[in-house]
Amino acid sequence: MAKAKSEFSVIGKSLPRVDAGDKCTGRTKYADDLRLPRMVYGKILPSIHPHALIKKIDVSRAEKLPGVLGVITGRDLPIQFGIMPTSQDEHALALDRVRYVGEPVVAVAALDEETAEEALLLIDVQYEPLKAVMSLEDAINIKEPRIHDYGPEGNLHKIVSIDFGDVDGGFGEADHIREDVYFYQGNTHLPMEQHSAVASWNPSEEKMTIWSATQTPHYVHRALAKVLELPDHKIRVVAAPVGGGFGGKDDPFSHEICACKLSMLIGRPIKITLTREEVFYAHRGRHPVLMWVKTGVTKDGKITAMHFKSFLDGGAYGSYGPASIYYTGALQTVTYKIPNYRFQAIRAFTNKPACGPKRAHGTPQPRFAIERQLDRLAEDLKLDPIAIRQKNMTGPNHVTVNWLKINSNGSKECTEEVLKASGWKTKFGKLPKGKGIGFALSTYICGAGLPIYWNELPQSEVQIQVDRSGLVTAFSGAIDIGQGSNTVLASLVAEVLGLYQTDVSLVTADTDLTPIDLGTYSSRVTMMMGHAAIDAAMKVREPIFEAAAEEMDVSIEKLEARDRVIFDKENPENKLSFKDAAQLAEAKFGPIGAVGSYKPAPKIGQYKGSGVGPSPAYSFSTCVAEVDCDAETGEVKVEKIWIAHDIGRALNPLSVIGQVEGSVYMGLGEVLMEEQDFRKNLHKIPSLLDYKSLTFKEMPPVETILVETDEPNGPFGAKEAGQGPLSPVIPAVANAVYNALGIHIDEIPITPEKVLKALEEKKKGNPPRVGPKGIPSYNFPEPVKVEVPAEWKR
Amino acid sequence: MFYTGAVGTAKTKGGLLESQKTLITLQINGERYEVAVTVNKTLLEILREDLDLTGTKHGCEVGECGTCTVLINDQPILSCLTLGVEIQGQKITTIEGLEQNGKLHPIQQAFIELQAAQCGYCTPGMLLSSKALLDENKNPSQDEIKEALSGNLCRCTGYWKIIEAVELTASRLGASKE
Missing domain, CATH: 3.90.1170.50 (Aldehyde oxidase/xanthine dehydrogenase, a/b hammerhead)
Incomplete structure (x- = not known):
């Protein structure tokens, strides 16, 4: 399947989306239009x-x-x-x-x-x-009444306490240890x-x-x-x-x-x-998460151990919470080598709408904490903030201490690209007062390795039917929520069969008519539906090629299909139209159709909680944010965002850029203004006017750089784009605000009020910081010790 | 609306409004429609519920998101805040009327080419606001585009592809006249 970029005929091109015509003429029928x-x-x-x-x-x-x-x-x-x-x-x-x-x-x-x-x-x-339980502290302190009669105790939904490696030993090896507390306010999808x-x-x-x-x-x-x-x-x-949708x-x-x-x-x-x-x-939106992170480093910045605690305010129901809690701890090790890692977390029930999965599910919160703390560690050690990251970044073909397998890994290339594009070296530490620049790295899964309910069945299936007219119809359970999965499906089938994208008719997301796809979440659709589509298309191609080879009197291995023609690679004049070949195949074998499917390889970790985090592949994103802060009003204006994303391979570059820019937009909303907040038991601002989100006027320019690493597990090398690029935006802006004003806003969103408060503290000679004072006192159970992979054994 | 009133208290309208339907005539996309409506019925509701012109979408129905934008006398207005009875005889353009005789408007073509629509839900309103801008200002600056479209929210695109589509359309329309 490995092909050079120039050999593809459909993928790699920024073709219009297959549903764009309907969406731009009012023909698309959404549910409420029926x-x-x-x-x-x-x-x-x-x-x-x-x-x-x-x-x-x-x-x-x-x-x-x-x-x-x-x-x-x-x-x-x-x-x-x-x-x-x-x-x-x-x-x-x-x-x-x-x-x-x-x-x-x-x-x-x-x-x-x-x-x-x-x-x-x-x-x-x-x-x-x-009695209403309205906060994390309430949930930990109020044992009765219980919101639910399940969960480990009182109003706690779930507790995690787990060790990878020798955490105490790791801290013992550190030359410097920091402990910081961060809070990430909840926010909502707002489709x-x-x-x-x-x-x-x-x-x-x-x-x-x-x-x-x-x-x-x-x-x-x-x-x-x-x-x-x-x-x-x-x-x-x-x-x-x-x-x-965005998870909502x-x-x-x-x-x-x-x-x-x-x-x-x-x-x-x-x-x-x-x-x-x-x-x-x-709702079912972003969990408010209070975090405490303790990291030990050597004096040259190498991480020796990390202890991460997260407290999730889950709202009134479980929803995806059992996964969300683990996601606040699972991917720390994917961006940076952490040899010894302790993760402890609580998800609490509160009398508020249930939280659940929002774009980059459970990972922007810890990413904010870690990337902020790395800047602080760098400053403590008088190291460059980029250098400390480069010292610890994972590379390709790496197994993390918590048993996650990374194949392709473009974090280093993404870092170089985004620094170059942003002119980081000429700016960091050199900008005038009030202006600042910040950097962050993040990662995300390309589909959860395990289905939500345990089963051995494929996670995505595609059926293809070839009509004697030359029309090809692909049936898939996947639902396009605007991310472009319909276009991915059509383009992959067209690529394999040598057709134009518009030759592929689609029937999607109908449980009577289409085979199963588990759904649009965890950035799984391009990965899983993509493989199922390629599998089905390869099977459909077989009898068509066989009939064509016989007609053309050439061996089947010499055939190639593109632009609706099947031809002999060594003698392109010897050719047959796809339609003629399909008819010959139908005459010879009967109706032409096939089904394909995909199931990720089994996870390699075997411990309680190991089901969250494994993925066929991981995307990586780096972000540089440049800000202009007004010390009078507290306003943070993001002047520009540079973002590099390791996409594996861009099946449709313009679609990928659209996902990256959309992620940047949503990340900026989260870091600057969006909050799902409650007052007197009610949502404070349940309207589109009062729930602040970026308009055209606040959206800064974005420069997107796509890095292709040809993921071995990806369909034609592709990885996800819809979620990962959101996460680095938030800490990049927070780091830039520190760079601009010398203040730490350790609580998302970074509102003008918080900026002014931190500036006031600074003026008074107090620590120039706004953020949580501490974490609730809670005695976690003794961590479960997990045996680490061989490469991490000491 | 539910969280402010006392639950359990009846506030019946007693069918009063139902008995006061008015026959109105609307000029939509060059066609004449007669429809009997209550005085409180919004243009958004008339388009979607009475005329099956469901291309016009809604995001809030209280004038906050721009999703339901249509053109009245070529000016963008929020159909959720406009009563049917107040716009008789005026020229109404909805997304269904942007395409003429099967031919796309250049702004639609540009949205398609530049992937300025993702989920597509804000797209009809965006297209109509963009058209109104380009009808008035043949060569808008980026700031003018942002200003004109700032009442239309989009959660998918990050807005830049929409700005680029308006710019592309302006350049094409300009070039076609030269």
Whole structure:
């Protein structure tokens, strides 16, 4: 499969996306654009208490309102669900207890939305309020009432305590040790499209069909089967084109289940679309994480040991939390060689909307802490901040102390490129007062090695059907949420079969019609669907090449396909059109089609928690941020971002740049302004106006450099682009702010208020810092000692 | 809306608005539509629910994100804040009307070529705001583009590909007139 760049005919070119025409003409049908005959509308009554027992629900007045067709409560949907096998803790509608303001309690179906809204006002819910647990400290200190009756103790959801190597010995070898505390505020995905689902129950077939704005149709399918108690094959989940996800549409949601249940009850199709405010409460966004990191280094900057503690405020439900907690500790070792590593973490339940996976799931928080601390370590040791990183960077073909296998690794090249492009050497330490420059490195997985629920099945499958017209149709369960997976699918099939990208017709994300893809999360789609597509295309090509070889009287090994022609590489005049070859093959073998699949190699670590972190490959990104800070107003203006990303191979360079620029944009929002904050148990700012995000005016210029390292495990050498480039932006800006003003903002986001406060402290002669004072006192259990890989044995 | 009112208190509208539907005439994309609406029905709702012109999207329905932008008399407005009854007889352009006789507007072509649309959800509003800018200003500077589009939020692209698409379109339109 190894080919030189010039030999590819489709990939490596910045072809337009296959769905761009529809998206630019208003033809794309998102979930809320769908309307079925006799369709009605649903609305959901949310809890007004953060934590309360439900004593009584009276829906009788709502039921009598003209135009109301059906009302359901938790009693109608008593079976619990959740995205992970270990977090089956949600009800579609609260059963006996509400756990956050905004939690769905009652769902109503009515002829129109206005009537449904009016019906909600007629519902009487009697609550018995319970003490609300609203912060990490609360969760650790308040043992009763418990938000859930599972978890190790009180309001703790999960505890991790694990050692790799001789951590105490490692600190003993250090010439210098630092301990720092950081806080990363939670924030939310804010997709422009609100969640929406249309459900249609067919009573004669006893079959449910749902069209939903979801990133994970397969997991929605599983949750619906469980909660509705329907056989799998009696449920069809179609993921409509998703108007932005970023992880916010990765869980099965209440409104999806309620729409199905109401449709079964009333025998008509129903649509439920969330309001913007409801989307803020549905959340599943970035966990607020408090972090303590202790790192030991030799005097020339070599890391000897690291002890990392993270405290995650998980919100009211488990969601992806069992993975999130491990992700705050798993990838530290992938960027830098850490010979001895202790990771301890708590995920706590609080009476707030559940946190979950947001772009770069669980990793921007520790990345912020580590990259900030490396700058401090460099300063302590009077080393260059780049030099200390280069001293510790991992390289290709490396196994980390926690058993993660890195193949290609462009971190060194990315560093060189981004320093060169930004003119780092002429700027660092040489900029006028108020201006600063900062650097950071990060990494991300290209697909989680393990599926969310344990199984031996492929994680992605693609089917290809060749028509005698020469048309090729590819069927895949993958859902394009804007990242471009449809284009990746078409381009890979076209590349293998020697067709144009536009010759490949797609059927995607429909559980009745398409084979499984687990979903759009963990940057897995290009890697896994990509391999499945290549596998299927290679199988489809076989009989076509065989028939062509016979017709052309040449051996099959000499054939090559490109530009819709199959030809003899040694004598290109001896050729056949793809269409003719496909017809010959069909005449000889019958209909031409094939299925392909992909499953990552098994993980190599064998310890509790080793399921989070393994990936077929790791992307690497470096970022330089240049800032201009106003000491009067505290405003941080990011003047420019330079970012280099190790993409393995860019299947479509313009698409990759789009993912990188989008990641930079979202990272800047997180570092400068975005926060999911609560006041008096309510979301402080559940609107697009008050939840600050960057507009055209705040977005600085971005210079993107793609570094190609030809990943051996990647489809044609490709790695991920959609998530990794977000992470280095945040610490790069924070480091630049320190460089500009000599202040440490150890708490994300870096708002003008915090900058002014730190400047004031500086003026007073206090430590010029804003950030958490410490961590909650908590005695972690004795770390589990994991045997380290041979190369790390001492 | 749910978190401010007292739950359990009925505030019925008693079907009052339903009985007060008005027949209005709208000029959309060069076509005439007659539609019976209540006085409080927004243009966004009329387009999407009564006329099946679902190319116009919504992100907040309270005038904060620019997603529902359409053109009225060639000026960008937020259809979620505009009542149907107040715009009778005015020229309304939606995303469905940007393409003429199957031919894309140059701004659409540029968005496609430069991948200025990712999830595509903000794209109709972006395209219409961009068209309105280019109709008024044949050669906008980057600052003018940012100013004109700053009311339209996008969470995918980081905005630069959209700016580049507007610039490319301006240069093409300029070149075609020379």
